[in-house]
Amino acid sequence: MKAVRFDRFGGPEVLRIVELPDPRPGPGEIRIRVRAAGINASDWKKRRGLMDRELPQTLGYEAAGVVDEVGEGVVEVAVGDWVFGASPYGAAQAELAVLSFWAPVPDSLGWAAAAAIPAAAETAARALDRLGVTAGSTLLVNGASGSVGTAAVQFAVERGARVIGTGSPGTHGALRSLGAAPVAYGAGMPDRVRALAPSGVDLALDVAGSGVLPELVELAGAPERVLTVADFAGARQTGVRFSSGDTGRATYAPALAARMSAQGRFSVPVGRTFPLTEVAGAHRVGEAGAVRGKLVLLVN
Structure with missing residues (x-):
């Protein structure tokens, strides 16, 4: 699969789209074919070396997409379902991502709006x-x-x-x-x-x-x-x-946000979207603080 990765710390120019092995979901997890992935300030902090010091690193803790594999013990979701949720592995800015908690995408939300929700x-x-x-x-x-x-x-x-x-x-x-x-x-x-x-x-x-x-x-x-x-x-x-x-995490949060969103009572504003291949440009915009609202990467 294609995924965002950096092999050295630095500015947005260190970000690359690379080929990585497809991830597999463990017990209680699901894998999605990513349609959109949220960007957070922690992404550029990691890229600068202000957080984890290991190299190389991938990015992304939230995504929305279509379920294509379920792990052992998962019964409440099936292949083909549309979901959004959180990944514990920091690798959601990719074509495939493993989620540890999730919720159905309400009919009222598009992919970008759904991907903007989980971390917030x-x-x-x-x-x-x-x-x-x-x-x-x-x-x-x-x-x-x-x-x-x-x-x-x-x-x-x-x-x-x-x-x-x-x-x-x-x-x-x-x-x-x-x-x-x-x-x-x-x-x-x-x-x-x-x-x-x-x-x-x-x-x-x-x-x-x-x-x-x-x-x-x-x-x-x-x-x-x-x-x-x-x-x-x-x-x-x-x-x-x-x-x-x-x-510890509030694993119930995506489901609560989904219920409220379906009733028109919850949203996280999306400021701008970028193709996955333009992740470096997204970082430049985010660090400049020029856009109000969440930045989201779209994956074809």
Whole structure:
């Protein structure tokens, strides 16, 4: 199969499309013929050598496609089904990918929109679980207009929480449509939040990594009421909790996103799509931050 790989660390120019052996699903896994694969910021961090140091490396933790093989013990899905989900092997940007958890693609979603969901949905659901967001909670989401932030807002509203979300003024209309009360980020953000919640918030989630953890602690009242998925160093300095998939995953998230999407109540915006062969160009666009929304690779 053809797959994205790099053999040295560096800029987007190190990315190659290479031939690799076809993967096989293990027990409880499925293999799909990939139609679309999501791109995340972790992809260029890996490519730069800021994460895993082994070489060579493949890329991709989420994809949508057609099931073409099922592993031992899998009974709820069959060859030919359309699904989207998460791969634990970091090799989903390829013609074939093995998924460890998945959900049916709703009729309301195309391939790109489905492939944009798994990583954002899982990260958001895991963070809300660890924060303990329930009905009646007032939750502040820092970075609410990004992929993970959008997912977090929608899941939190589904739980019955009141959500306040930070974002640039141009995103405020979209945040309101998702059920969040928007506030502008930047200087004065805590005062703007207190104008909506005079006593502060119950919980705060940072998905932007923008250096505001001290302000979030002040608004929530204690470090243990704040969680970040984007600022490891800041978490250590402030006592805030840091969440990564290494400590367990919210495997139910794709199925929940699928049900809500089918009802028109969940989406992760797609900013731009690229053919698999243009993965280097996709990295350049992503790193430049010039496109709002998820970047997705399309596989013929």
